[in-house]
Amino acid sequence: MFRTALTRFQNKWRSYRHRFVPWVVLNLSKNEKTLRQVKKSSKDKLVPDEEVSQRLLELFRLLPSSQRALHGAAQTHFLRQVTSTEDRCGGGNAVCGQDAMVQSLGFCIDRKPSSLPSAGTGVFVTRGFVPKGATVAMYPGTVYQAYEPILLQSIRNPFVFRCIDGVLLDGNDKGISKMVFRSCSGRDRIGPYMMSDTSWLTDSPRNPLAVGQYVNNCSNEWPANVCYQEYDVPDQFPIELRQYLPNVNYSPDTHRPLRCVVLVSLRDITAGEELFSNYFTIVH
Ligand SMILES: C[S@@+](CC[C@H](N)C(=O)[O-])C[C@H]1O[C@@H](n2cnc3c(N)ncnc32)[C@H](O)[C@@H]1O
Numbered sequence: 001m002f003r004t005a006l007t008r009f010q011n012k013w014r015s016y017r018h019r020f021v022p023w024v025v026l027n028l029s030k031n032e033k034t035l036r037q038v039k040k041s042s043k044d045k046l047v048p049d050e051e052v053s054q055r056l057l058e059l060f061r062l063l064p065s066s067q068r069a070l071h072g073a074a075q076t077h078f079l080r081q082v083t084s085t086e087d088r089c090g091g092g093n094a095v096c097g098q099d100a101m102v103q104s105l106g107f108c109i110d111r112k113p114s115s116l117p118s119a120g121t122g123v124f125v126t127r128g129f130v131p132k133g134a135t136v137a138m139y140p141g142t143v144y145q146a147y148e149p150i151l152l153q154s155i156r157n158p159f160v161f162r163c164i165d166g167v168l169l170d171g172n173d174k175g176i177s178k179m180v181f182r183s184c185s186g187r188d189r190i191g192p193y194m195m196s197d198t199s200w201l202t203d204s205p206r207n208p209l210a211v212g213q214y215v216n217n218c219s220n221e222w223p224a225n226v227c228y229q230e231y232d233v234p235d236q237f238p239i240e241l242r243q244y245l246p247n248v249n250y251s252p253d254t255h256r257p258l259r260c261v262v263l264v265s266l267r268d269i270t271a272g273e274e275l276f277s278n279y280f281t282i283v284h
Helices: 002-015 021-034 049-060 072-089 093-105 175-187 239-244
Strands: 016-018 036-038 107-113 121-130 135-139 141-144 160-162 168-170 226-232 247-249 259-265 280-283
Touching: 049 093, 049 135, 049 226, 049 239, 093 107, 093 121, 107 135, 121 135, 135 226, 141 175, 168 175, 175 247
Parallel strands: 036 280, 141 247
Antiparallel strands: 016 280, 107 121, 135 259, 141 168, 160 168, 226 259
């Protein structure tokens, strides 16, 4: 009898795709009603990858470039791009990023104190309108394959996100996590091009979508309005626009496309609303 109960528990546990481990232990019973259920891991995607690529490219093409890693022909292109972006935005990068977002996606998001008591920082739609199925945010961080060690970085770290296939993203912008991201990002470049962006580690990310790690968990009173979706960057993603991707592989020998995670809207969302995701998904 004990064995049957144990097997039933193990099966139920295996079907959970817990996104943030401490939350599974502490909050599962409080959030039963808000669990997200999907049929199979392959059916977890709300919008096709091609559409996510399209939205990211539309935004990235408007963002100001980083001069640091560029020279030659790329620099000429950079100068043209920066000049035209500065004309539009009048200087400061933060303003440019937000304006670029409104221009390309029709809304912008930002971090602010959460509307939930003792939930710290949250993410809000600050301008415009988010239609259902839009790419609303990205989850930045170092990408660890399921077999790679993350022990030290994961201690007392609420920002370790677990993908459905066991890949982990460490979206903590402080301490050892921050050092690891900077070091991996500096390591990976192709010729003059950076392959990732480190500015999500600061208060003003160049890519304004890269604040998804601050989205709080839904509750019975505040149902989820966004959900996580794994997105593997396709080979044909333009090399000069990879500098805006807020993810980098921990290992230089990862022979698979870069894993990113985006947040997709589950319904229309209006300016002033806080974004809430679901930290648990059940895969049947
Ligand atoms: C991924 S972080 C989200 C960002 C976090 N709010 C912050 O300011 O750092 C996850 C942590 O946020 C807090 N959190 C998330 N959703 C919450 C909720 N509905 N109520 C209270 N705290 C919440 C918990 O401390 C959790 O460990």
